[in-house]
Amino acid sequence: MTRRARGFTLMEVMVAVAITALMGTVVAMAFQSGLAAKDSVEAEADRYRQVRVAMNRMTREIGSAFVSARYDLKRYRDQQDRPTNFIGESDRLLFTTFAHQRLYTDVKESDQAVVEYFVEPTSDKTARGRMDLMRRVDPNVGGERMDRGGTTDVLLEGVNKLEFEYWNTEKKEWDDEWDTRRTEQKSILPTRVRITLYAVDETGKEARYTTQARIMLNTELPRY
Numbered sequence: 283m284t285r286r287a288r289g290f291t292l293m294e295v296m297v298a299v300a301i302t303a304l305m306g307t308v309v310a311m312a313f314q315s316g317l318a319a320k321d322s323v324e325a326e327a328d329r330y331r332q333v334r335v336a337m338n339r340m341t342r343e344i345g346s347a348f349v350s351a352r353y354d355l356k357r358y359r360d361q362q363d364r365p366t367n368f369i370g371e372s373d374r375l376l377f378t379t380f381a382h383q384r385l386y387t388d389v390k391e392s393d394q395a396v397v398e399y400f401v402e403p404t405s406d407k408t409a410r411g412r413m414d415l416m417r418r419v420d421p422n423v424g425g426e427r428m429d430r431g432g433t434t435d436v437l438l439e440g441v442n443k444l445e446f447e448y449w450n451t452e453k454k455e456w457d458d459e460w461d462t463r464r465t466e467q468k469s470i471l472p473t474r475v476r477i478t479l480y481a482v483d484e485t486g487k488e489a490r491y492t493t494q495a496r497i498m499l500n501t502e503l504p505r506y
Contacts, residue, residue: 325484333481336415336438337493343397344475344495346381349462350503351469353424365424368471370460374400375446375475376428380499382421391421396428399437401444415441415479440482448472462502469502 290298350366358364366378375398382395398418406412420432448460449472456476462468475495483489 322484329484332438333479333491337477337479337491339417339437340399340477341493341495343379343381344375344377344477345497346379346499347377347471347497348380348499348503349378349469349471351505352503365428367428368460368462369428370446370448370472370475372446372458373444374398378423378428382419392423394421394423396420396423396432398429399444401441404436404439409439412439413441413443414439415444438479438481441479442482442488443478443480445476445478445480447476447478449474449476471497471500473497473500 347368348366349368350364353364353366367376368378369376377397379395379397380393381397382391382393384391396419400416400418401413402416404410404412404414414436415438416434417437418432418434420428422431425431447456447458449455450457451473457472460467460472462471473496475497477493477495479491480488481491
């Protein structure tokens with residue numbers, strides 16, 4: 283007597299197919315979740331990198347800020363009109379710095395430049411309502427007035443607010459403005475500048491970033 287061969291019933295095949303489909307769905311969801319997490323981590327890292335690069339550049343340039351008494355008295359009347367000044371407000375900073383880097387050989391530039399930081403609405407028509415951190419630089423110190431000339435570029439996109447604070451060593455406190463055009467401040471700079479950015483993170487929420495720049499030359503370069 284031989285036993286007759288027996289195959290799978292339709293119900294068994296349907297159950298096997300359903301289990302296989304369920305396992306495939308679970309695996310696909312796991313891969314999708316992993317890719318989403320990877321994209322989120324990369325977006326967060328890229329945003330932090332952008333903020334870090336912008337803050338590092340601001341720290342380096344502000345740390346090399348200077349004012350000088352070596353100017354042509356016939357051309358520039360006094361410190362109100364001199365080509366080097368440090369004019370800091372709570373949300374804007376205009377100064378001269380030794381941190382300029384020449385990008386092209388034989389260009390008529392030095393390590394001196396006029397730099398200005400401020401926040402304004404974006405010029406990108408596809409991103410209405412966005413505010414950007416702007417950087418204006420003019421490598422021709424003394425060519426025009428400090429508040430004119432040069433080129434302006436976006437340093438960081440998606441910045442809601444920019445704050446500057448200036449350390450006053452005499453009062454031992456932070457001031458919200460500093461202007462070397464004033465007689466009492468014409469020959470000194472703050473020893474430190476605190477920079478605070480309120481920027482949109484990768485999730486669209488506002489994040490706060492703070493750093494400090496230590497100014498090396500915080501006294502006026504004297505005339506000789």
